[in-house]
Amino acid sequence: MMNKFLYTIVAASLTFGAYAQKSDGTTRSLVNAEEDFAEKLSKTGAKTAFSTYSDDNTLVFRPNPVSAKTYYATEGDTKDLSWKPVYARVSKSGDWGFTTGPYTDNGTETSYGQYFSVWKAVDGKWVLALDLSISHNKPLNKVKTEFIEPKESYKPKFLNDKQREAGTGIIATTESTLNATLKSYGVSAFAGFVNPDVRILFPGYEPIIGKDKAIAFFNSMMSKVNLKTTKVNKADGGDFAYTYGVAAVDYKADLRESFHYVFVYERQADHNWNLIAMVFAPAER
Template sequence: MKPSDAAALVAGLAAALVLPSAAWAAPHMASKADPAQVVAAERAFAADGLALGVKQSFLKHSAPTGIVFNPEPQLAQAVYGAAPDGGTTKLVWWPLWAGIARSGDLGFTTGPFSVNDAPRAWYFTVWARQPDGGWKWLFDGGPPSDPTGAAPQDSPVTYARAAARAAGAPAKAMEQVSHAESALAAGAAKDLKGAYLAVLADDARVVGSKARPPASRAEIETELATRPTAVSFSPLGGQASSAGDLAWTYGAAKWTTDGQERRGHYVRIWRNDAAGWRLLFDELLPSPPQKS
């Protein structure tokens, strides 16, 4: 993909991902905001992964604006649509932690996955309710976190608590989240660990390394210590719930390691807590090193 094409795609994705919730969420505002809905969507996706194969299941369950990093943001429908048919890869995954907006139109799930019965890593998926009331994902991709010791399939799912406040409109929420992202980026450019600790929710999860996902504040600090001490973040897109209480964002990341410039992407979930917008989930996904 040419740089100009990539820039146009990112701009289009940003516009497409921020706006739709206002259009489709209103008819479902009265529905119960039960996080079991996104868990059911994830499990249906996983079941189709075995029944239909990777390509067809990912095409079936991804939203028209859904993206993957390949390694740059690309529409999932285009990426999987161009993939060869068939294949015998056995991809199995299951949710262990999930959350949903109070308006019941935006949620997320995460858990371990295996490839051909070999434990591999953890996935992370962002889900959005569609105009017909069903769910499709907006983003799918996770870090190489160690799945050792993860609860097995059909284990109870832990749910993130609901937001304490709501901005009342997705546009207003995204404006507030944009300010939070800018503040985090300014701090992370000098002291990444300190910047994160200042905005993390008390039940936050931070992943990105090959270690198991942190289960405590102390383990989160250990996870943050695996990252570069300073990272430059640039937002690319995202979307807020119609209630303005939950938002997901993604963007580009750049840093230097051993004198070499590295790059990648971040994906986040922001929740509107009593103290303001707090970072509920964050993953840093390095891109493969560029060939010289």
């Protein structure tokens, strides 16, 4: 009887993680996965948590992009990291989404910042695709929690790889146009590409939310930005896309710095693609 009881407890603990990872196309299911991920890390450590929620293609920026499994195979374990999602979106096709929110690292010295994670649905479960973060001082501003559900559910039945490639080509062209415009007009060019609710994560700053604040931020600090795109991914539902790569930023203070960036685009009613999230994480040469 005791052995059966112990078996039941172990089985429950093994299946709970899989249940918490379950993807049903809703933003709520993604938030559940993110919250369980954070809870698992606090109980079992980073190695087990990232192993549970990653696959062979998961990239973590530490600070440069590296396979999560490779990184955590040699990295010391920790339970000092905690975080909470405050903003999340999921494509109407349910194949990927993203979450972001504040984190606290209670290591040798307490530090603070914002994390940003892109998730993908694999065999009915949420799996990390990308994970990165930026640091800032202890936060002074409370950010409104927004978990926005897809307005509809739409999964193309006959989408093939050639059509997917054409779709990502549209996003690559959009980002190439953005980069060309940045070269010609400087950072003021972002005004034509960001959504009214755009969210920017930049080292040393709490989240910058809203187009007016975003443009003011760019204009106050930067003179030029040059983008080199590494990867483009477009949701099968045709409503969201993300890119990542390297951004060279020229500050007005006559200084250049390199960042890894992750941009999230949303398709608008006029068929244009606007930025709804922009993350700049420090790059290491």
